[in-house]
Amino acid sequence: xxxxxxxxxxxxxxxxxxxxxxxxxxxxxxxxxxxxxxxxxxxxxxxxxxxxxxxxxxxxxxxxxxxxxxxxxxxxxxxxxxxxxxxxxxxxxxxxxxxxxxxxx
Amino acid sequence: xxxxxxxxxxxxxxxxxxxxxxxxxxxxxxxxxxxxxxxxxxxxxxxxxxxxxxxxxxxxxxxxxxxxxxxxxxxxxxxxxxxxxxxxxxxxxxxxxxxxxxxxxxxxxxxxxxxxxxxxxxxxxxxxxxxxxxxxxxxxxxxxxxxxxxxxxxxxxxxxxxxxxxxxxxxxxxxxxxxxxxxxxxxxxxxxxxxxxxxxxxxxxxxxxxxxxxxxxxxxxxxxxxxxxxxxxxxxxxxxxxxxxxxxxxxxxxxxxxxxxxxxxxxxxxxxxxxxxxxxxxxxxxxxxxxxxxxxxxxxxxxxxxxxxxxxxxxxxxxxxxxxxxxxxxxxxxxxxxxxxxxxxxxxxxxxxxxxxxxxxxxxxxxxxxxxxxxxxxxxxxxxxxxxxxxxxxxxxxxxxxxxxxxxxxxxxxxxxxxxxxxxxxxxxxxxxxxxxxxxxxxxxxxxxxxxxxxxxxxxxxxxxxxxxxxxxxxxxxxx
Numbered sequence: 415x416x417x418x419x420x421x422x423x424x425x426x427x428x429x430x431x432x433x434x435x436x437x438x439x440x441x442x443x444x445x446x447x448x449x450x451x452x453x454x455x456x457x458x459x460x461x462x463x464x465x466x467x468x469x470x471x472x473x474x475x476x477x478x479x480x481x482x483x484x485x486x487x488x489x490x491x492x493x494x495x496x497x498x499x500x501x502x503x504x505x506x507x508x509x510x511x512x513x514x515x516x517x518x519x
Numbered sequence: 520x521x522x523x524x525x526x527x528x529x530x531x532x533x534x535x536x537x538x539x540x541x542x543x544x545x546x547x548x549x550x551x552x553x554x555x556x557x558x559x560x561x562x563x564x565x566x567x568x569x570x571x572x573x574x575x576x577x578x579x580x581x582x583x584x585x586x587x588x589x590x591x592x593x594x595x596x597x598x599x600x601x602x603x604x605x606x607x608x609x610x611x612x613x614x615x616x617x618x619x620x621x622x623x624x625x626x627x628x629x630x631x632x633x634x635x636x637x638x639x640x641x642x643x644x645x646x647x648x649x650x651x652x653x654x655x656x657x658x659x660x661x662x663x664x665x666x667x668x669x670x671x672x673x674x675x676x677x678x679x680x681x682x683x684x685x686x687x688x689x690x691x692x693x694x695x696x697x698x699x700x701x702x703x704x705x706x707x708x709x710x711x712x713x714x715x716x717x718x719x720x721x722x723x724x725x726x727x728x729x730x731x732x733x734x735x736x737x738x739x740x741x742x743x744x745x746x747x748x749x750x751x752x753x754x755x756x757x758x759x760x761x762x763x764x765x766x767x768x769x770x771x772x773x774x775x776x777x778x779x780x781x782x783x784x785x786x787x788x789x790x791x792x793x794x795x796x797x798x799x800x801x802x803x804x805x806x807x808x809x810x811x812x813x814x815x816x817x818x819x820x821x822x823x824x825x826x827x828x829x830x831x832x833x834x835x836x837x838x839x840x841x842x843x844x845x846x847x848x849x850x851x852x853x854x855x856x857x858x859x860x861x862x863x864x865x866x867x868x869x870x871x872x873x874x875x876x877x878x879x880x881x882x883x884x885x886x887x888x889x890x891x892x893x894x895x896x897x898x899x900x901x902x903x904x905x906x907x908x909x910x911x912x913x914x915x916x917x918x919x920x921x922x923x924x925x926x927x928x929x930x931x932x933x934x935x936x937x938x939x940x941x942x943x944x945x946x947x948x949x950x951x952x953x954x955x956x957x958x959x960x961x962x963x964x965x966x967x968x969x970x971x972x973x974x975x976x977x978x979x980x981x982x983x984x985x986x987x988x989x990x991x992x993x994x995x996x997x998x999x
Contacts, residue, residue, distance in 0.1 A: 483590075483702030495697045496809065496837060499868045500897065 421514040427451070430472045437518050441466070442505060444514065445488050447475035452488040453505040453516050460484055460498035542769060546640070547799055549739050549768035550632045554658075558615040560742065564588065567712050570615050574681055574715075577688060587701035587711030594705040600891075601858045603829040607803050612744040612775050614713045616658035622679050623663050633657045640766070642735050649981065651730040652677040656747060657737050659715040670728060676721035677732050680748045683719025690721060694752055698781035698809050698837075707807045710746045710779040717747030717778065722757040722788075731760040731793070731979060738767035738774050738802065749780040753788035753816075760791040762979065766826070769799040773828065776802055782810035782818055786840060789817040795982055797989065798826040800857060806832045814840025814869075821977050824851040824859050825989055833891055835864035838872035838900075845874040850974045852990065853886030853918070862909075862923075864893040867933075871902040878909040879971055881990075882918035889921040894937075898929040905934070911941045912970050914963075964991055 419437050421444050427433055432445045434456060441456035443466025456466040458479040468480040475488045484498035491501040506517040556573070558566050567588050571581040597604060623629045629637070637655050642663075652666030654677070661679030670677070676687060684691045701711035718734050738745050753759055767774060776798060784790045790810065798804055804827040810818040820834035836845030847863035865874040880888030890909040911920035922939050944966050952962035967990060975983045 478700075478702070480702070482704070483700030485700065495700045496811070497700075497703060499837060499839065499866065 416517050416519045418508065418515050418517055421516055424509060424512050424514055427514060430470075432466065432470055434466055435516070437516075440518065442516060442518070443467075443477070444507065444516070445470060445472075445475075445477065447472045447488060450475075451507040451509070451514060453507050454486065454488055454491050455503040455505075457502065458482075458484060458498055459493070459500040459502050465502065542799065546766035546797065547769035548639070549741075549770075550636055552740060553630070553632055554616055554618055556615070556617040557740070558613055560613055561610045562588070562612070562614050562713070566614055570713060570715060573615075573617065576684065579692065580684065583696070583701070584712050584714075587708045590702045590708035591705060591712055594708060597705060600831050600860050601829050603803075603858050604831070606773065607775065607805075608773070609709075611742055611773070613740060613742055614744050614746070615715060616740055616743060617660055618657045619660065619662045622654075622661045622682065624665055626663065629655075629663050633662050636737060636739070637663070637735070640735065640737070649730060649979075650733050651728050652732045654679055654718055654734040655737070656716045656734065656745070658739060658743060659745065661716045666732070673726050674721075674723040675726060675728060676719065678719045680717040680719045680750065681715065683750070687719070687721070690752070691719065691750065694750060694781070694783055696781070698783065698811055699779050699807050704807060706777045706805045707779055710748060710777050710807070713744070713746050714748035714779065715746055717749040717780075718751070718761070719749070720751040720759060720761060722753045722759045724754040725756045726754075727758040728760070731762045733762045733764070736763065736765040736776075738776065738798075740774075741770045742772055742774060744775040744777070747778045749778065751782045751790055751792070753782075753784045753790050755785045756787040757785075758789045760793065762793045762795075762982070764795045764797070766797050767799045767802050770801050772801065774802045776804045776806070776827075778806045778808075780806070780808040784810065784812045784816035784818050786814040786816060788813075789819075791819040791821065792834075793821040793978060793982065794823060795978075795986065796822075796824045796826055796830065800826060800828050800854075802827045804830040804832065806830075808832065808834040810834070810836045810845070812836055812838050812840065812843035812845055815842045816840065817844040817846070819846040820848070820863065821974070822847070822849045822861065822863075823974070823978070823986060824849075824861050827859075828856065829858045829860070831860045833862045833864050833893075835866065835893075836874065837866045837868060838874065839868050841869045841871055843869060843872045845872075847874075847876045847878070848974045848977055849876070849878040849890075850971055851878075851880040851888050853880065853882045853888040855884040855886060858887045858889070860889040860891055862889070862891040865895070865905060866893075867896040867900040867903040867905065870900055872900060873903065874905045876905075876907045876909070877973060879912070879974060880910075880920060881912045881914065881967060881970065882920050883914035885917040885919075887919040887921070889923065890939075891923040893925045893927075894935065895927045896930050896933050896935065901930050901932040903930070903933045906936045908938045910939070910970070912967065913941065913943045
């Protein structure tokens with residue numbers, strides 16, 4: 415069942431920044447691409463390594479897996495380059511009362 | 520007639536000497552160094568910047584190289600695959616050697632000494648006879664490039680990679696490193712930092728290039744690193760066959776060859792990529808080759824490894840679109856002091872995709888042949904079919920063969936077969952043939968030829984002949 419979790423106040427995640435949050439056994443990266451917020455699972459679909467700590471390009475709204483270099487589109491979770499070929503999970507971001515929230519399940 | 524122990528040893532030694540003598544004469548010679556630029560040994564930021572500057576590259580490529588260099592420096596040397604990997608000394612390599620000003624379109628433009636080398640190897644002659652285009656790389660850069668005019672008129676691009684980037688920057692930027700990102704592995708990072716030469720091939724929609732395009736790679740300098748970069752884009756419904764061959768002089772110290780090859784077969788396209796690798800046995804050959812096959816597309820790798828000290832190479836195909844087909848035919852011959860760690864990877868990422876991997880290795884005189892393969896069927900790739908066959912032939916008791924197959928299946932409705940055999944040329948096989956009046960040497964050649972025939976028959980005729988000749992030469996006196 416879907417649940418809403420708090421990430422942080424809006425002011426704490428300005429454009430070009432990212433934040434990692436944990437919920438139960440999930441780790442999620444929340445990214446600010448020029449004012450638009452996106453959230454993806456912090457797990458590369460190629461070999462299950464951490465993903466959200468990789469190089470973040472706010473302009474193209476992508477993150478590069480630090481282990482083998484797959485580039486993921488933060489808007490869709492789709493890999494834009496190999497070796498990953500399966501999209502990673504994405505989560506809806508909600509802004510409520512000046513707070514960034516995620517819908518997870 | 521059985522040989523006495525003394526005559527047997529003599530014959531074997533003579534045969535081994537004959538192998539070296541032949542390589543020396545045909546490929547193992549080297550020319551005097553008469554270069555425009557030769558980087559000092561070792562790798563640093565300055566050398567990478569120098570390469571980029573020499574090539575007058577756009578800023579994004581310079582940044583790409585420098586970022587890749589950081590990846591290379593920060594990654595440890597892999598420890599899997601072969602203990603010989605530990606012998607690679609990255610500080611003892613020249614990373615860039617420039618032999619000529621720019622690639623010539625006419626054979627007359629190629630520097631005289633380089634031309635003599637390729638004349639000796641028969642390159643321009645080959646072009647006239649049976650090729651659609653040919654490229655020749657000497658050290659770091661391509662010195663000669665030509666493609667048939669009628670193909671050029673149809674929009675086929677066959678350039679060296681440096682010219683490809685200069686003249687078709689948008690096309691290159693869109694596809695470059697999308698199949699193999701710089702951070703894929705340490706050697707791909709190295710290539711991304713210092714790449715030079717290689718081929719850029721673009722085949723427009725619906726165009727069939729009937730005769731192969733060929734590239735020939737030659738290392739001349741001692742302690743040289745060759746890092747060519749090849750990108751082939753086949754638009755929907757097109758077809759191209761690319762053939763590469765490589766040789767180097769025989770030196771007592773090591774050279775490094777580390778290429779990156781990316782193939783993109785768009786819907787309904789077909790790419791066949793044939794390699795006849797015959798580096799001298801002082802070359803470490805550590806290559807990353809990967810292809811994407813979109814809907815209804817076919818990619819075939821025909822990979823023959825005869826030379827090098829150590830080869831680690833696993834051409835792969837990602838079947839990304841429905842009904843795509845991938846094929847890997849791999850043959851490796853490991854002689855004295857050699858380790859051929861070859862194989863292939865197929866990833867079924869879409870439904871109803873099909874693939875075959877046929878790998879064969881022959882080990883003799885203490886050589887080691889390994890098959891390392893991955894077959895992956897992703898969740899959702901229902902209706903997919905794959906067959907993996909890997910066979911090893913051991914010619915004596917000192918040689919070694921290993922098989923490391925990995926199969927991951929994430930879908931129920933699939934059909935996967937795996938067969939593996941290891942055989943030794945046995946006394947009973949030899950006895951059977953000899954009882955029909957075939958001499959022992961001939962009999963063992965027959966057994967080996969029969970073993971590799973399924974792969975050599977896929978080679979263009981002149982390569983099949985060359986391959987059989989090389990195998991026969993390596994087989995001389997191997998059993999007696």
